[in-house]
Amino acid sequence: MKKYEILKKKKLADNVHEYEIYAPLVAKNARPGQFIILRVDKEGERVPFTICGYDKKLGTIKILVQTLGYSTLKLSLKEEGDTLQDFVGPLGKPTDLSLYKNILLIGGGIGIAVIFPQASYLNSIDKKADVIIGARNRELLMYDGPLEKEAKNLYIMTDDGSYGEKGFVTAKLEELLKTKTYDVVMTVGPVMMMKAVCDITKKANIKTIISMNSIMVDGTGMCGCCRVTVDGKTKYACVDGPEFDGHKVDFLEQRERGAYYKEQEQEAYCKLTGEIHKHKENK
Amino acid sequence: MKERNKPRLQDPIERAKNFNEVNLGFDEETAVKEATRCLQCKKPFCVEGCPVGVNIPGFIERIYQRDFDGAAKILKGTNMLPAICGRVCPQEVQCESKCILGRKGESVAIGALERFVGDYSIRNAKQPSTKSVAKGKVAVVGSGPAGLTCAADCRARGLDVTIFESLHEPGGVLTYGIPEFRLPIDIVKSEIESLEKMGVKIELNVVIGKTIFIEELLATYDAVFLGSGAGLPIFLGMEGENLPGVYSANEYLTRVNLMGAYKEGAATPLVRGKVVAVVGAGNVAMDSARTALRLGAEKVMIVYRRSREEMPARREEIEHALEEGIEFLLLTNPVKILGQKHVEGMEVIKMELGDEDEKGRRRPIPIEGSNYNIECDQVIMAIGTNPNPLIVDSCPELKTGKNGVLVVDENLETSIKNVFAGGDAISGSATVIQAMGAGRRAAKSIIERLAQ
Ligand SMILES: Cc1cc2nc3c(=O)[nH]c(=O)nc-3n(C[C@H](O)[C@H](O)[C@H](O)COP(=O)(O)OP(=O)(O)OC[C@H]3O[C@@H](n4cnc5c(N)ncnc54)[C@H](O)[C@@H]3O)c2cc1C
Ligand SMILES: Cc1cc2nc3c(=O)[nH]c(=O)nc-3n(C[C@H](O)[C@H](O)[C@H](O)COP(=O)(O)OP(=O)(O)OC[C@H]3O[C@@H](n4cnc5c(N)ncnc54)[C@H](O)[C@@H]3O)c2cc1C
Numbered sequence: 001m002k003k004y005e006i007l008k009k010k011k012l013a014d015n016v017h018e019y020e021i022y023a024p025l026v027a028k029n030a031r032p033g034q035f036i037i038l039r040v041d042k043e044g045e046r047v048p049f050t051i052c053g054y055d056k057k058l059g060t061i062k063i064l065v066q067t068l069g070y071s072t073l074k075l076s077l078k079e080e081g082d083t084l085q086d087f088v089g090p091l092g093k094p095t096d097l098s099l100y101k102n103i104l105l106i107g108g109g110i111g112i113a114v115i116f117p118q119a120s121y122l123n124s125i126d127k128k129a130d131v132i133i134g135a136r137n138r139e140l141l142m143y144d145g146p147l148e149k150e151a152k153n154l155y156i157m158t159d160d161g162s163y164g165e166k167g168f169v170t171a172k173l174e175e176l177l178k179t180k181t182y183d184v185v186m187t188v189g190p191v192m193m194m195k196a197v198c199d200i201t202k203k204a205n206i207k208t209i210i211s212m213n214s215i216m217v218d219g220t221g222m223c224g225c226c227r228v229t230v231d232g233k234t235k236y237a238c239v240d241g242p243e244f245d246g247h248k249v250d251f252l253e254q255r256e257r258g259a260y261y262k263e264q265e266q267e268a269y270c271k272l273t274g275e276i277h278k279h280k281e282n283k
Numbered sequence: 284m285k286e287r288n289k290p291r292l293q294d295p296i297e298r299a300k301n302f303n304e305v306n307l308g309f310d311e312e313t314a315v316k317e318a319t320r321c322l323q324c325k326k327p328f329c330v331e332g333c334p335v336g337v338n339i340p341g342f343i344e345r346i347y348q349r350d351f352d353g354a355a356k357i358l359k360g361t362n363m364l365p366a367i368c369g370r371v372c373p374q375e376v377q378c379e380s381k382c383i384l385g386r387k388g389e390s391v392a393i394g395a396l397e398r399f400v401g402d403y404s405i406r407n408a409k410q411p412s413t414k415s416v417a418k419g420k421v422a423v424v425g426s427g428p429a430g431l432t433c434a435a436d437c438r439a440r441g442l443d444v445t446i447f448e449s450l451h452e453p454g455g456v457l458t459y460g461i462p463e464f465r466l467p468i469d470i471v472k473s474e475i476e477s478l479e480k481m482g483v484k485i486e487l488n489v490v491i492g493k494t495i496f497i498e499e500l501l502a503t504y505d506a507v508f509l510g511s512g513a514g515l516p517i518f519l520g521m522e523g524e525n526l527p528g529v530y531s532a533n534e535y536l537t538r539v540n541l542m543g544a545y546k547e548g549a550a551t552p553l554v555r556g557k558v559v560a561v562v563g564a565g566n567v568a569m570d571s572a573r574t575a576l577r578l579g580a581e582k583v584m585i586v587y588r589r590s591r592e593e594m595p596a597r598r599e600e601i602e603h604a605l606e607e608g609i610e611f612l613l614l615t616n617p618v619k620i621l622g623q624k625h626v627e628g629m630e631v632i633k634m635e636l637g638d639e640d641e642k643g644r645r646r647p648i649p650i651e652g653s654n655y656n657i658e659c660d661q662v663i664m665a666i667g668t669n670p671n672p673l674i675v676d677s678c679p680e681l682k683t684g685k686n687g688v689l690v691v692d693e694n695l696e697t698s699i700k701n702v703f704a705g706g707d708a709i710s711g712s713a714t715v716i717q718a719m720g721a722g723r724r725a726a727k728s729i730i731e732r733l734a735q
């Protein structure tokens with residue numbers, strides 16, 4: 001096995017792939033809630049992904065990647081047996097939900113990838129959590145099968161009702177709160193979804209943990225690109241997080257920071273899809 | 284007295300548009316000519332000004348004898364990376380400030396001569412010898428000048444050395460911080476290659492404190508050297524500082540240098556500012572400002588709370604920045620950054636200089652009511668860095684002092700036995716030559732320890 005080799009690649013949903021990567025040093029000290037940063041090739045940018053699973057014996061790390069733009073598209077072109085240029089981690093602080101009793105996990109879209117390892121970890125220590133997952137439609141949903149086993153109760157929501165119940169994860173949250181109590185909610189998904197969840201749990205006075213997917217460069221606290229305002233103070237998502245107390249996070253600032261490179265990203269993405277298209281035509 | 288010979292420079296108008304090196308150095312004839320200016324003092328004051336005590340008259344004598352290999356040998360006895368130090372040392376406050384010729388006229392161009400020899404020895408690389416004196420395994424954390432020097436010295440004595448670097452390229456600030464127009468990356472690369480040829484192993488993508496813990500290192504290595512630098516950027520904590528468009532200099536320079544964001548079609552994006560304000564006046568600020576200019580900014584301002592005299596940057600960089608058209612807003616301090624969704628400007632306040640502080644620099648005092656706004660669409664904060672707490676957080680037995688610097692004894696050993704440290708990690712951001720000096724001293728301690 002080569003360093004950073006893709007041992008397995010599996011399609012999980014529309015535009016979502018699961019990869020198992022050979023990186024024994026990363027696997028050795030990995031814990032739930034942490035992430036890695038990779039570069040696809042020599043010219044690549046550094047992009048962060050949550051560690052969705054690890055096998056210390058085999059020396060592998062599992063990541064789930066949604067194809068969104070330039071780097072994730074490039075990654076999606078890699079196949080089993082290919083190697084990645086760089087792969088570093090585990091980064092960030094691990095999250096320990098084992099202190100709590102009644103736990104609710106809420107994952108939206110690719111955020112399901114982040115709550116999955118938490119759910120399976122909680123199951124492994126006999127503390128099964130309730131889980132809500134949501135996506136725009138059935139094709140974008142992932143891990144519903146495996147989560148069925150890991151969760152105490154699994155609630156599936158789609159925007160268009162093509163699978164599970166129709167509606168947003170927040171609708172299910174409000175419904176559950178009518179009859180159940182939780183010590184903690186952990187939610188991961190698009191910034192505005194996490195904000196909506198936090199607005200509800202704040203009123204219900206339930207501690208809520210979010211995972212901040214800020215734009216990052218080094219992932220070790222060296223650049224400050226991943227700044228988040230938490231309780232009026234500047235924190236670095238890569239070293240102080242990625243998890244934070246959701247009731248204290250400035251989500252609107254985060255939304256603007258996340259959009260700063262939109263134009264450049266768009267341009268790079270279009271250029272790459274153009275190249276891939278040409279390449280295919282030539283074949 | 285003969286005038287000091289000037290190095291060849293790239294034209295300011297041309298160079299403000301490219302990332303090629305600005306200072307082109309001496310050619311052989313000029314170097315020899317400059318070397319003859321040196322008086323070969325019996326009691327050379329210049330040496331006192333050099334933090335590592337380079338035998339300056341010694342190597343200069345070899346230059347005018349045209350024995351460049353001999354010159355390189357003398358230099359490398361104290362300074363492993365002359366091609367780099369010759370380019371980036373603040374000579375005007377170190378060696379050259381003490382040169383006897385400087386009292387009446389212009390000092391010998393020691394830095395430029397050192398660079399000439401360094402470049403010569405890269406072009407005519409000789410395999411450095413390794414002597415097996417000591418036995419043992421050493422882990423070096425960080426591949427900046429401190430780590431590289433420590434690794435080279437340990438390896439030269441026969442030790443088995445592995446460098447662990449968290450980024451995907453070695454070199455530390457030399458690679459991700461100092462821009463190509465001042466220190467071409469090929470120079471750094473060839474120095475690192477010669478280290479690898481000596482048998483030093485380099486493991487990239489390993490974050491000590493995350494990927495591997497210090498106690499794990501101590502289980503496999505006889506000694507550890509921490510040369511992790513001072514990479515944590517300082518912000519002022521003012522309003523608007525987290526608006527998109529506000530960069531730390533570290534982020535800005537890393538995107539450009541390490542990630543190549545200046546190239547067309549680079550994967551790592553960078554928004555190119557039209558009007559850029561850089562806060563600070565050290566080397567880092569000059570590098571950021573001149574980079575912004577090269578990326579097409581119409582106007583770049585240095586905003587500094589003291590006056591020109593107190594600017595900590597190398598004199599050459601300040602002069603080059605001015606020649607290239609960077610504007611200096613002196614005695615001016617930022618108050619807050621303005622903008623709704625991204626940077627639209629900065630509120631600043633005028634300052635005056637008061638009494639001297641403990642370092643002998645006059646303290647800047649805000650002039651009440653003198654606030655005004657400047658327009659800009661990007662702000663780069665270059666007001667300093669502290670050591671990154673990441674390693675210490677994972678290893679609380681490591682004692683730290685003010686601003687998170689690692690505490691070491693006179694042998695550069697930390698509070699953990701067999702763990703040594705040096706460079707910016709123990710001093711806070713300082714200079715390349717000081718980091719190298721510390722790497723060398725730590726190597727000496729390690730070699731002595733392992734010989735026991
Ligand atoms: C700690 C952390 C953990 C993450 N875990 C995962 C994961 O497990 N699986 C996964 O698929 N993605 C994850 N992400 C997000 C992932 O890093 C981004 O999707 C990726 O960087 C996009 O790169 P790109 O070049 O393909 O797209 P880009 O062209 O950079 O972006 C495409 C679109 O995505 C948006 N975007 C850019 N960066 C981010 C970001 N960091 N987060 C959210 N949206 C972004 C852009 O605004 C743009 O609209 C994580 C991010 C962080 C910080
Ligand atoms: C933009 C800029 C311009 C400068 N200009 C000059 C100049 O002109 N002249 C001058 O003399 N000095 C200059 N300096 C200062 C000089 O570069 C530093 O003082 C010097 O590089 C310090 O060397 P170091 O080896 O201690 O640390 P660094 O060069 O910072 O290297 C530390 C290395 O350790 C790595 N690292 C950190 N933490 C870990 C970890 N946990 N695990 C593994 N690796 C880790 C880092 O990634 C980095 O590669 C400048 C600095 C900057 C930022």
Ligand code: SF4
Binds near residue numbers: 332369393
């Ligand atoms: S190392 Fe720096 S200070 Fe010392 S002689 Fe060389 S240029 Fe001067």
Ligand code: SF4
Binds near residue numbers: 321322323324327339
């Ligand atoms: S002080 Fe100046 S003149 Fe004297 S030895 Fe040093 S460089 Fe030469």
Ligand code: FES
Binds near residue numbers: 217222225226236
């Ligand atoms: S990504 Fe650079 S500090 Fe967090």
